[in-house]
Amino acid sequence: MKNSNRAVQAVCVAAALMVLGACATKSDVTAPKATPTAIAPTPMPMPMPMPMPMPAATMTLSSAQEVPPNPSTATGQSTIAVGADKTVTGSVRVTGMAPTMAHIHEAVQGANGPVIVPFVKTAENTFAPAPGARLTDAQYASYLAGKLYVNVHSATYPGGEVRVQLMPAK
Numbered sequence: 001m002k003n004s005n006r007a008v009q010a011v012c013v014a015a016a017l018m019v020l021g022a023c024a025t026k027s028d029v030t031a032p033k034a035t036p037t038a039i040a041p042t043p044m045p046m047p048m049p050m051p052m053p054m055p056a057a058t059m060t061l062s063s064a065q066e067v068p069p070n071p072s073t074a075t076g077q078s079t080i081a082v083g084a085d086k087t088v089t090g091s092v093r094v095t096g097m098a099p100t101m102a103h104i105h106e107a108v109q110g111a112n113g114p115v116i117v118p119f120v121k122t123a124e125n126t127f128a129p130a131p132g133a134r135l136t137d138a139q140y141a142s143y144l145a146g147k148l149y150v151n152v153h154s155a156t157y158p159g160g161e162v163r164v165q166l167m168p169a170k
Contacts (some may be wrong), residue, residue: 034097057169061094061152061162067112072097076162077148078128080104086140088117088133093126094152097161102152106142109149109165116148127152144168 061071061076074097080090092102099121107113116139119127135143142148146167151160
């Protein structure tokens with residue numbers, strides 16, 4: 001019985017090899033040849049890197065920097081940053097005054113200029129640029145030249161109680 005089982009197994013193995021060999025030979029003969037295509041597939045686009053904001057240096061606002069200077073003892077801290085993509089981020093916090101509004105103005109140190117980026121009040125004495133605030137190309141050039149300043153106004157000093165000139169990181 002053992003011999004007949006081995007004989008059956010041997011026949012099955014031989015038949016399987018013949019079938020596999022025939023299939024391989026047949027498919028080799030009849031398989032269509034691949035031809036190169038003239039149109040290459042479109043590569044997947046690389047994700048665009050998000051521009052990193054410039055690191056925000058803490059700068060001190062004072063009444064002595066106002067034009068004209070005033071006798072207020074109020075002070076402030078600015079962490080306003082302008083990114084390479086011209087976005088404006090950060091905040092301004094003041095102490096010793098009751099602020100009414102804050103903005104970025106365009107003018108050289110020692111001069112007053114127009115508001116270019118209004119801020120929103122985010123806390124009792126804190127302001128920040130609105131989400132998505134961005135400089136124009138001309139305003140960004142002024143920023144790089146040191147011609148922008150942060151100004152915080154009050155009812156006592158409606159033209160501005162404390163100020164600091166924005167200086168780009170070097």
